[in-house]
Amino acid sequence: xxxxxxxxxxxxxxxxxxxxxxxxxxxxxxxxxxxxxxxxxxxxxxxxxxxxxxxxxxxxxxxxxxxxxxxxxxxxxxxxxxxxxxxxxxxxxxxxxxxxxxxxxxxxxxxxxxxxxxxxxxxxxxxxxxxxxxxxxxxxxxxxxxxxxxxxxxxxxxxxxxxxxxxxxxxxxxxxxxxxxxxxxxxxxxxxxxxxxxxxxxxxxxxxxxxxxxxxxxxxxxxxxxxxxxxxxxxxxxxxxxxxxxxxxxxxxxxxxxxxxxxxxxxxxxxxxxxxxxxxxxxxxxxxxxxxxxxxxxxxxxxxxxxxxxxxxxxxxxxxxxxxxxxxxxxxxxxxxxxxxxxxxxxxxxxxxxxxxxxxxxxxxxxxxxxxxxxxxxxxxxxxxxxx
Amino acid sequence: xxxxxxxxxxxxxxxxxxxxxxxxxxxxxxxxxxxxxxxxxxxxxxxxxxxxxxxxxxxxxxxxxxxxxxxxxxxxxxxxxxxxxxxxxxxxxxxxxxxxxxxxxxxxxxxxxxxxxxxxxxxxxxxxxxxxxxxxxxxxxxxxxxxxxxxxxxxxxxxxxxxxxxxxxxxxxxxxxxxxxxxxxxxxxxxxxxxxxxxxxxxxxxxxxxxxxxxxxxxxxxxxxxxxxxxxxxxxxxxxxxxxxxxxxxxxxxxxxxxxxxxxxxxxxxxxxxxxxxxxxxxxxxxxxxxxxxxxxxxxxxxxxxxxxxxxxxxxxxxxxxxxxxxxxxxxxxxxxxxxxxxxxxxxxxxxxxxxxxxxxxxxxxxxxxxxxxxxxxxxxxxxxxxx
Numbered sequence: 183x184x185x186x187x188x189x190x191x192x193x194x195x196x197x198x199x200x201x202x203x204x205x206x207x208x209x210x211x212x213x214x215x216x217x218x219x220x221x222x223x224x225x226x227x228x229x230x231x232x233x234x235x236x237x238x239x240x241x242x243x244x245x246x247x248x249x250x251x252x253x254x255x256x257x258x259x260x261x262x263x264x265x266x267x268x269x270x271x272x273x274x275x276x277x278x279x280x281x282x283x284x285x286x287x288x289x290x291x292x293x294x295x296x297x298x299x300x301x302x303x304x305x306x307x308x309x310x311x312x313x314x315x316x317x318x319x320x321x322x323x324x325x326x327x328x329x330x331x332x333x334x335x336x337x338x339x340x341x342x343x344x345x346x347x348x349x350x351x352x353x354x355x356x357x358x359x360x361x362x363x364x365x366x367x368x369x370x371x372x373x374x375x376x377x378x379x380x381x382x383x384x385x386x387x388x389x390x391x392x393x394x395x396x397x398x399x400x401x402x403x404x405x406x407x408x409x410x411x412x413x414x415x416x417x418x419x420x421x422x423x424x425x426x427x428x429x430x431x432x433x434x435x436x437x438x439x440x441x442x443x444x445x446x447x448x449x450x451x452x453x454x455x456x457x458x459x460x461x462x463x464x465x466x467x468x469x470x471x472x473x474x475x476x477x478x479x480x481x482x483x484x485x486x487x488x489x490x491x492x493x494x495x496x497x498x499x500x501x502x503x504x505x506x507x508x509x510x511x512x513x514x515x516x517x518x519x520x521x522x523x524x525x526x527x528x529x530x531x532x533x534x535x536x537x538x539x540x541x542x543x544x545x546x547x548x549x550x551x552x553x554x555x556x557x558x559x560x561x562x563x564x565x566x567x568x569x570x
Numbered sequence: 571x572x573x574x575x576x577x578x579x580x581x582x583x584x585x586x587x588x589x590x591x592x593x594x595x596x597x598x599x600x601x602x603x604x605x606x607x608x609x610x611x612x613x614x615x616x617x618x619x620x621x622x623x624x625x626x627x628x629x630x631x632x633x634x635x636x637x638x639x640x641x642x643x644x645x646x647x648x649x650x651x652x653x654x655x656x657x658x659x660x661x662x663x664x665x666x667x668x669x670x671x672x673x674x675x676x677x678x679x680x681x682x683x684x685x686x687x688x689x690x691x692x693x694x695x696x697x698x699x700x701x702x703x704x705x706x707x708x709x710x711x712x713x714x715x716x717x718x719x720x721x722x723x724x725x726x727x728x729x730x731x732x733x734x735x736x737x738x739x740x741x742x743x744x745x746x747x748x749x750x751x752x753x754x755x756x757x758x759x760x761x762x763x764x765x766x767x768x769x770x771x772x773x774x775x776x777x778x779x780x781x782x783x784x785x786x787x788x789x790x791x792x793x794x795x796x797x798x799x800x801x802x803x804x805x806x807x808x809x810x811x812x813x814x815x816x817x818x819x820x821x822x823x824x825x826x827x828x829x830x831x832x833x834x835x836x837x838x839x840x841x842x843x844x845x846x847x848x849x850x851x852x853x854x855x856x857x858x859x860x861x862x863x864x865x866x867x868x869x870x871x872x873x874x875x876x877x878x879x880x881x882x883x884x885x886x887x888x889x890x891x892x893x894x895x896x897x898x899x900x901x902x903x904x905x906x907x908x909x910x911x912x913x914x915x916x917x918x919x920x921x922x923x924x925x926x927x928x929x930x931x932x933x934x935x936x937x938x939x940x941x942x943x944x945x946x947x948x949x950x951x952x953x954x955x956x957x958x
Binding site: 183184187189195199203393395403405406410422433442 | 572573581583587591780782786787797798813817818826830
């Protein structure tokens with residue numbers, strides 16, 4: 183395997199009733215900004231539990247962080263942080279709220295002499311030296327943002343979706359209470375399972391580097407999602423199933439399965455352009471792009487595709503190409519089973535969308551993607567064409 | 571699964587050549603105490619690389635931490651820490667050196683008004699409020715101490731082997747350079763594989779609590795050790811194999827596979843008495859105790875034993891009892907294959923040793939062990955009797 187540097191200091195409080203456990207983790211005397219989204223937390227009880235846990239603190243609220251959180255919105259939160267002398271942030275919501283909070287944490291301490299805080303995204307986090315401390319209460323298992331130091335933010339004005347990463351933006355703690363996911367719309371449940379699945383695939387489906395434990399742990403997440411994902415649709419009130427999906431989603435992107443192995447991420451980068459242009463859900467874009475990418479890059483990924491077919495889907499009979507084709511088909515069928523459509527046409531998009539996405543990939547110089555940097559504009563076009 | 575609280579802030583620098591990377595991680599201006607064991611680090615180059623990496627720091631050395639580190643020895647290091655105003659510790663060695671350093675880190679800041687620092691072990695860490703910061707350079711993959719907050723120390727005067735645990739004694743960083751394990755004696759390589767295997771079993775082989783990801787991750791470690799362990803004996807110069815064993819040993823006891831599941835640890839607690847009385851290697855005691863415990867507790871562990879048989883050893887044919895018996899036999903054979911004998915008689919011990927161990931378990935009130943607290947003195951006796 184490759185050399186690596188692993189670090190993940192986020193404390194995880196997992197299980198039913200754990201929101202109350204945050205009280206001693208927020209510094210006493212802190213002025214807290216509580217950030218959330220569209221208000222679903224007021225309907226499912228999370229808002230009340232968080233307010234009760236913070237009853238000894240000064241709490242100011244910032245609502246309205248949207249899915250695919252926008253720079254313009256987040257800069258309003260940054261202004262409040264400065265005006266109200268906030269010194270601790272608490273994200274209450276899904277990956278978008280947590281990603282947005284990471285940006286606010288870094289932007290609040292951004293050195294303005296360098297330029298506007300968009301620079302944090304422009305430079306992928308390289309301008310960051312420090313950030314406000316923050317915690318998170320997760321309500322939607324999907325992105326893994328609750329236990330990593332990455333964030334994706336969109337600039338509405340230019341439709342640019344960019345990521346940054348810095349060790350200063352690990353959450354100090356995250357609460358994962360699976361009972362709070364009972365009220366999620368099925369669309370978000372399905373999206374979350376697909377998101378966690380594709381996060382795992384981006385770190386797993388590359389080429390072998392003699393890292394069998396990382397392989398088995400990635401396969402363990404994939405197998406568990408394949409097993410538990412459909413169950414959560416069939417038994418939406420099953421707390422154990424909710425808990426397992428929540429834990430899989432966190433483990434899929436907290437760094438541990440990706441240590442010392444090559445990583446791909448082409449599907450994500452192409453998907454980001456689909457979201458920016460057509461406002462598809464993040465998971466929808468992944469479900470469209472991944473099956474095509476698997477087929478287009480079949481030669482470079484052959485060894486891992488065969489391993490994936492055998493270990494995740496039990497496909498061991500037939501010649502190599504047929505096993506790979508079956509594995510790709512099973513992957514697409516799994517996404518569909520989770521209620522996430524995998525064809526551009528399912529979303530009313532066609533060849534012109536492919537042209538537009540490829541043009542933006544070229545514009546953004548995203549023409550050497552993937553673990554071998556060999557996914558050029560034509561490979562991206564070919565992958566999308568397989569999901570028309 | 572059960573509710574849980576997971577936290578592990580240790581930074582891991584993994585791979586060949588990583589010792590040099592510690593330079594910026596030791597605070598500038600720190601007065602460093604470098605702790606090590608019997609001097610093997612001077613023969614394999616580790617000592618020179620560490621000294622080079624610390625060349626800008628004041629470094630004082632403390633050599634001679636023995637296997638199963640002794641309270642009496644460690645208190646000499648504590649005296650040096652106080653006398654020399656040490657403010658950073660660096661453990662260079664295997665689990666014993668790192669365990670010992672954790673004790674020194676806590677004892678150096680122990681509140682003497684409570685009593686002597688043995689209280690840290692007497693109370694399992696509950697008296698700790700803070701500890702000196704420290705890092706580790708690992709030379710022997712086995713115990714997992716490099717990425718957890720646990721330590722086991724023996725008081726030579728009374729032959730008491732006790733553990734403590736506290737979040738203040740997570741290493742700030744640990745270097746895992748698998749190339750530094752090439753010079754290990756085969757006995758230590760085999761011991762390390764058995765130790766990591768049994769750590770995993772203590773967290774896995776209990777009863778099901780609907781935690782499929784934890785199960786699969788534990789099985790992933792077991793499968794990888796079964797696959798890579800014999801290879802490291804056959805191909806001792808294979809860096810990838812060394813790396814995989816090293817990573818398995820760290821992941822086996824950094825907390826992640828044990829979240830939200832019942833844990834056993836009866837084998838360890840009985841094994842500690844064997845080491846204290848007869849000075850057997852820690853792994854030797856585990857190899858003796860575990861197969862017998864599996865058989866004695868077959869009913870309570872039935873579901874997991876069958877899952878273990880199927881997933882780790884591929885044993886799926888035959889009735890349940892025969893599958894379980896085969897799995898236990900394969901486990902014993904694996905330990906033997908790694909060069910670790912599994913019978914008391916292999917170490918010149920007999921029925922009197924069983925009597926002595928059971929007497930000490932009773933004396934230490936270790937009569938309600940295991941994940942169901944149902945392993946009493948007679949169960950321990952029966953388990954040992956199966957490995958005479």
